[in-house]
Amino acid sequence: MNVAILAHEKFPDRAKTALGVLRYADHDAVAVLDWDNAGQRVNDFVPDVQDAPIREGMADLEADEVDTLLIGIAPIGGGFVESWREDVRTALEYGCDVVSGLHYFLSEDEEFVRLADEHGCKLEDVRKPPEDLTVSQGIAGEVDAEIILTVGTDCSVGKMTTTMELARDAREAGHDVGVIPTGQTGIMIEGWGNPIDRVVSDFTAGAVEEMILEKADEHDYLFVEGQGSIVHPAYSAVTCGILHGAMADKLVLCHAAGREEIHGYESFDVPELSTYVDLYEGLSAPVADGEVVAGALNTTNLADDAAAQEAVEAYADELGVPATDVIRFGTDDVLEALF
Amino acid sequence: MNVAILAHEKFPDRAKTALGVLRYADHDAVAVLDWDNAGQRVNDFVPDVQDAPIREGMADLEADEVDTLLIGIAPIGGGFVESWREDVRTALEYGCDVVSGLHYFLSEDEEFVRLADEHGCKLEDVRKPPEDLTVSQGIAGEVDAEIILTVGTDCSVGKMTTTMELARDAREAGHDVGVIPTGQTGIMIEGWGNPIDRVVSDFTAGAVEEMILEKADEHDYLFVEGQGSIVHPAYSAVTCGILHGAMADKLVLCHAAGREEIHGYESFDVPELSTYVDLYEGLSAPVADGEVVAGALNTTNLADDAAAQEAVEAYADELGVPATDVIRFGTDDVLEALF
Numbered sequence: 306m307n308v309a310i311l312a313h314e315k316f317p318d319r320a321k322t323a324l325g326v327l328r329y330a331d332h333d334a335v336a337v338l339d340w341d342n343a344g345q346r347v348n349d350f351v352p353d354v355q356d357a358p359i360r361e362g363m364a365d366l367e368a369d370e371v372d373t374l375l376i377g378i379a380p381i382g383g384g385f386v387e388s389w390r391e392d393v394r395t396a397l398e399y400g401c402d403v404v405s406g407l408h409y410f411l412s413e414d415e416e417f418v419r420l421a422d423e424h425g426c427k428l429e430d431v432r433k434p435p436e437d438l439t440v441s442q443g444i445a446g447e448v449d450a451e452i453i454l455t456v457g458t459d460c461s462v463g464k465m466t467t468t469m470e471l472a473r474d475a476r477e478a479g480h481d482v483g484v485i486p487t488g489q490t491g492i493m494i495e496g497w498g499n500p501i502d503r504v505v506s507d508f509t510a511g512a513v514e515e516m517i518l519e520k521a522d523e524h525d526y527l528f529v530e531g532q533g534s535i536v537h538p539a540y541s542a543v544t545c546g547i548l549h550g551a552m553a554d555k556l557v558l559c560h561a562a563g564r565e566e567i568h569g570y571e572s573f574d575v576p577e578l579s580t581y582v583d584l585y586e587g588l589s590a591p592v593a594d595g596e597v598v599a600g601a602l603n604t605t606n607l608a609d610d611a612a613a614q615e616a617v618e619a620y621a622d623e624l625g626v627p628a629t630d631v632i633r634f635g636t637d638d639v640l641e642a643l644f
Numbered sequence: 645m646n647v648a649i650l651a652h653e654k655f656p657d658r659a660k661t662a663l664g665v666l667r668y669a670d671h672d673a674v675a676v677l678d679w680d681n682a683g684q685r686v687n688d689f690v691p692d693v694q695d696a697p698i699r700e701g702m703a704d705l706e707a708d709e710v711d712t713l714l715i716g717i718a719p720i721g722g723g724f725v726e727s728w729r730e731d732v733r734t735a736l737e738y739g740c741d742v743v744s745g746l747h748y749f750l751s752e753d754e755e756f757v758r759l760a761d762e763h764g765c766k767l768e769d770v771r772k773p774p775e776d777l778t779v780s781q782g783i784a785g786e787v788d789a790e791i792i793l794t795v796g797t798d799c800s801v802g803k804m805t806t807t808m809e810l811a812r813d814a815r816e817a818g819h820d821v822g823v824i825p826t827g828q829t830g831i832m833i834e835g836w837g838n839p840i841d842r843v844v845s846d847f848t849a850g851a852v853e854e855m856i857l858e859k860a861d862e863h864d865y866l867f868v869e870g871q872g873s874i875v876h877p878a879y880s881a882v883t884c885g886i887l888h889g890a891m892a893d894k895l896v897l898c899h900a901a902g903r904e905e906i907h908g909y910e911s912f913d914v915p916e917l918s919t920y921v922d923l924y925e926g927l928s929a930p931v932a933d934g935e936v937v938a939g940a941l942n943t944t945n946l947a948d949d950a951a952a953q954e955a956v957e958a959y960a961d962e963l964g965v966p967a968t969d970v971i972r973f974g975t976d977d978v979l980e981a982l983f
Contacts, residue, residue: 587922
């Protein structure tokens with residue numbers, strides 16, 4: 306699939322979805338759209354992901370170069386930015402599908418619906434949950450596949466990245482691995498999945514279970530992308546539903562080095578690591594006996610490799626399990642704990 | 645408000661909402677509709693709730709006797725039962741509002757919408773969440789009111805009943821108490837509230853917080869109706885969201901005597917009581933320091949008062965806090981622990 310990825314004014318640092326797709330998806334990226342950096346290349350900014358030219362807009366591409374436009378960024382609140390309209394319009398006129406993770410549903414925009422209809426293409430809002438979700442049956446623990454879930458100390462600590470790095474490296478090591486995506490970036494990378502944060506609260510666990518039941522026969526191992534944190538003042542419901550819906554055998558605890566307060570909720574301190582281990586394992590025990598067997602520490606904010614190495618070692622020591630920074634130091638130690 | 649309560653074929657034992665309304669709501673019940681028991685009275689079956697005649701259908705009432713029809717039962721799955729249509733039709737023709745907690749929304753039924761429009765009355769689906777809910781700000785802990793939350797070892801152990809009994813008796817003892825309803829029966833009793841199990845999962849805590857912020861200035865104490873259980877394979881997300889959204893100061897742990905397996909999920913054992921206390925307090929600690937200060941044991945399944953008394957004492961001993969069966973033995977001991 307040939308994709309263009311819209312990331313105006315936010316590439317690369319505030320374009321998490323665009324970068325996730327460039328890093329992990331199977332798609333061929335024909336361009337990133339960013340009028341601020343048009344003429345440069347992705348690798349000028351980020352060396353270790355799929356390269357692509359950066360263009361000003363869809364009009365700079367030929368219709369036959371591209372199959373799909375992905376919206377690779379989101380403003381706070383998840384609305385549609387009107388200055389993007391011309392790109393979406395052109396994409397639809399080219400006959401491209403458009404995939405979006407915005408809260409604003411493109412499939413409810415009158416002009417886009419009309420254009421998609423005229424040109425025979427699809428508007429896919431990955432944040433719109435399917436209609437047929439329901440409550441969990443409580444049977445994800447019975448599948449043959451081993452289930453590995455990333456859990457976190459907070460939002461934005463690297464659960465999606467850890468899931469994708471572990472899955473890719475495990476595949477390269479010869480294991481038969483599937484990914485269960487639960488958020489917009491994961492869904493765009495994998496090309497399917499339920500947006501767990503948008504489902505009816507009663508169906509949170511059920512929406513995870515449904516994906517596991519669908520994929521368990523196809524793989525020996527399923528890596529489930531976690532969300533939020535179990536003590537997050539706003540998002541813990543989603544975290545708890547994923548934990549019980551996935552009924553994981555093994556947990557990987559993700560943390561950002563130096564994070565001491567809940568991101569965006571700074572009146573709340575991040576508790577001790579042992580509190581997280583006790584809560585994740587304690588909540589898991591009555592349904593699945595999932596244990597924290599490895600740690601993933603995000604050390605982006607440490608400039609120095611030696612300091613990062615020290616931080617990872619301290620993290621592993623405190624957890625009493627192998628740990629790494631999956632981007633900086635690779636996944637070998639953690640994969641050894643998982644397989 | 646003069647209400648008729650529809651409970652065909654399920655009164656009284658499988659009519660939880662009808663009984664809750666008869667027991668706790670301020671409404672005047674002019675009739676229960678149950679064609680199986682027409683001609684008898686509510687108190688022939690249940691002595692300790694508001695009495696009312698049982699009638700065959702709305703057509704047996706005069707239009708000026710009744711303001712509102714409440715749907716007081718729900719089939720498994722929450723669909724609308726077509727044999728009830730004549731009652732809803734007659735109610736609307738009488739000019740009555742119709743309040744329903746079904747998953748099937750009356751406000752999306754073509755005939756009912758037309759009739760409500762013609763007769764100037766309202767269709768109120770209490771399970772349809774308001775459109776303007778959003779994520780929690782994490783500030784319920786800052787309100788002046790003291791927040792007391794019922795938590796449970798399972799579904800259907802008496803959280804709603806405990807909440808309502810404690811609130812009523814506390815008011816009678818002179819305390820200024822508000823109730824925060826979170827489920828369909830609570831909402832029908834109180835006449836307002838967010839159906840937490842139907843909101844978008846990301847807004848679970850926020851939908852509770854919004855209610856607390858709305859009512860905190862009006863009362864000294866808020867009793868929050870809990871849902872589900874923190875280790876429930878299907879519903880724990882809702883429980884966790886309520887716990888963190890409410891940021892309760894005090895928790896009352898509700899349990900059903902003798903319950904050893906999760907209701908409807910019998911492959912899962914109910915863990916030790918101490919596990920629940922550890923999990924509820926452990927999850928609460930990072931945001932609100934809520935502690936289990938009392939217990940409520942549902943002893944309906946014990947015929948003998950002495951056995952019930954013994955069970956309550958054992959429950960209190962095991963928890964190390966005062967406990968009662970709120971229906972059988974009243975709320976004095978527990979209220980003492982709360983105020």
